[in-house]
Amino acid sequence: MGKALISLNLVGVLLVAILFTACHKPLHLIKTNYNLKPLVVDKSSKPDSSMLLQILPFKLELDSQMNEVIVQNDVELKKEQPEGGLGNFLADQLMYYANTKLSTKPDFCLLNQGGLRLPAIYPGPIYLRTLYELQPFENQLTLLKIQGKDIVNIAKLIKEWGGAPVSGIRLVYKADSLISATISGQDISDKKEYWVLTSDYLANGGDHADVLKQLNEKIFLPTKLRDALISSLREMAKNAQTIQTKKDGRIQFTQ
DSSP states (O other), X not given: OHHHHHHHHHHHHHHHHHHHHHHSOOOOOOOOOOOOOOOOOSTTOOXXXXXXXXXXXXXXXXXXXXXXXXXXEOSOEEOOSSXXXXXXXXXXXXXXXXXXXXXXXXXXXXXXXXXOOOSEEOSEEEEHHHHHHHOOSOOEEEEEEEEGGGHHHHHHHHHHHXXXXXXXXXXXXXXXXXXXXXXXXXXXXXXXEEEEEEEHHHHTTGGGOHHHHTOSOEEEEEEEHXXXXXXXXXXXXXXXXXXXXXXXXXXXXXX
């Protein structure tokens, strides 16, 4: 009986093996040779007309949006240090946005020169594309609370930068020493708390802004700097106003 069971089991195993091998064809490995050539793109390369036709509808739609006139500009706005019209323009517009749209009002605005990605904006219409070129980053508005006694550290950072785009604060340096600092025309009180409007990049310590990174109370807002700027300028145009920002001595380095 035992031998009979063993024989039946062997027969079963053989049948299963036959079924599986009968249902599958033997695999054959085939060696394929590919001749790969690098695709060189240089001045002699010609555009792919079929690809251009596919892109064209999207390009036309994007161009129509980017060519929208947002506001009129009456002055030349240049990127300069320690103070420039372009930096003043951006900082002032962000302060206007924050003071009209936010429940927490900032006392002053601090940005960095690296955040200005255009050397200048010239008199004439300002297009939407220009604002994207000025602010191509996705940086978000951020509010930081700082003690008045610690604002001297921000002043040191601005001195190390050689100047910065600011609004609401005025700093005067002489022989590398800070000799005057006011916010909204008032002397800074060591015991008072102030709100700084800046970017999340600086708030997180970008551009060596450790003094901002170390602050404990921060409000990261969902609004991007660029969107706040566009919103502020749209409202300006709606009120039939034009840009007339100039340098006014808010950052000074004297001998």
